[in-house]
Amino acid sequence: EPEVTQTPSHQVTQMGQEVILRCVPISNHLYFYWYRQILGQKVEFLVSFYNNEISEKSEIFDDQFSVERPDGSNFTLKIRSTKLEDSAMYFCASRAVIVGELFFGEGSRLTVL
């Protein structure tokens, strides 16, 4: 069964360092998302991406964040200068149609020290 894959599963970084989280969405999907979940808390929307551009972003997704789909398969989230409060589980998701189920990856746990 097709699945969304994310790497790395866990990354530990120092405050101020750049981090890139990678995702391979399901191949025929058109809509791509990043969400994050601070431990024990709600799943928060970060950004949606469609037709090679950001379609919507949340207040969390400030200038320190960026997304790319460089090669038609990978979908990356970059945090330029990490802060302690960026520590969270980051989930990539994709879907085929705008009103439909989201398929989530298993997440990348980011720990900022």
Place this chain on the structure above:
Amino acid sequence: SQQGEEDPQALSIQEGENATMNCSYKTSINNLQWYRQNSGRGLVHLILIRSNEREKHSGRLRVTLDTSKKSSSLLITASRAADTASYFCATGLIQGAQKLVFGQGTRLTINP
């Protein structure tokens, strides 16, 4: 302000009993979805109900939607220990239609 609020925040029942979780939301939606998350894992889609639907079934799951009250419920019948997980409702808004907005979740524990 949060779009989705689940109630209760935590629920503990005996295996075989039914579990009911509720979700309330604030703005107009075009669909509402329920997801399940095992601890430390990704979210898994359970069921989608559109704004013009009132009830939907999938196996042991039953979802209702009352758009006049801006609320939904998820019923899991004949619960099993493997149903232990967190359950989230997610709303697809009419405006900002591309994203889903998740609630806080209900932590369900099924005791064997």
